Amino acid sequence: MPTYIYAITGADHPLPLGGLHGVGDPPSELRTLRTDLLAAVVSEAPDGLRAKRRDVMAHQNVLEALMAGGATLPMRFGLVGPGDDEVVAALDREADAYRERLAQLDGRVEYNLKAGRDEDDLLREIMTESDEIRQLNERTRARGSHDDRVALGELVAREVTARGQREAEDVAARLADAATHSSHAEPAPQQFLNLSFLVPRAETDAFVAAVRREAEERGDAYSFTLTGPLPPYSFV
């Protein structure tokens, strides 16, 4: 029977899993596999498992509960081993690496910050600062060919991308001191930032305050979404 894996923890983790269940319908039962040094939280892997809301939620619920109990390595959703024996063998094989990572993550949580900027505000800035784009804009506004419009749009698209990257780097630099590590990911459409931070649990208030300051300083044209504390998905 294949084994679905949620997380790896140290052997001394309290594993507070009361009231929780695993993926699948009906929900699978959570179990623990142990070696001398490590523990893995697993369940049976249901047939035909997909990334359905119910199952993603179940995965995330297990990880949030484990995170509250101590250092946890969150597995990516949907990871399935051939069976319990193979999971235990993997724990043994990688024991040193897992222990080291657990030590690094101990007492730390992830926050994810997404940010976008009002498009008109950004386009105005681009147009103010580029003569070429401004002139093309005037021309295409009056009449202008299809090619002119494509040329204008391409120039603008390039600027939008470049400025987004610069702003993402800028935000990352300004928040760097408030976190232990950070990790960029692909921003969503219309956004320029998708950045995860690893933050010491004892310093989360200061981190949140730093994000708030950053959001305030950037003004109304920007929108920030901060989510956390989360299991450290981006730092395993």
Added chain:
Amino acid sequence: MTLVQQSNATSGGSGSGNLYDVLELILDRGLVIDAFVRVSLVGIEILKIDVRVVVASVDTYLRFAEACNRLDLESGRKAPSQLTDLVGDMTENGAKGKSKGALTGAVEAFSESLQGKREEPEEEPRKRPARKSTAGRQSQRGEE
């Protein structure tokens, strides 16, 4: 300024709002073990590919061109370029309750959900009436 603050993805009643924002972390990040398989994420991967293709297409260029043509540069003159203006503007807007976003009272809720507790402080709007939430996704239980 807009800062929507969310405690973790599944606490907060229905849990429907926040999951979307951490979906890619759960599906794309996290540890894997070599030689173990992952379930199919077919539909989700297609969505992501679509996003990337669209960024560099003629359709996108034409949309940008149209957006630029539509812009009223004159009224945009006061567009933010200086930090001090921004902050002043932001404060005023906030005081009028015009701020389009939400700064939620979730800060306090953070530490509670961290402990796995679910006590709900009284449902009084906290401190910041001017910034009362307008976004639907934050985690004020009972509202969702």
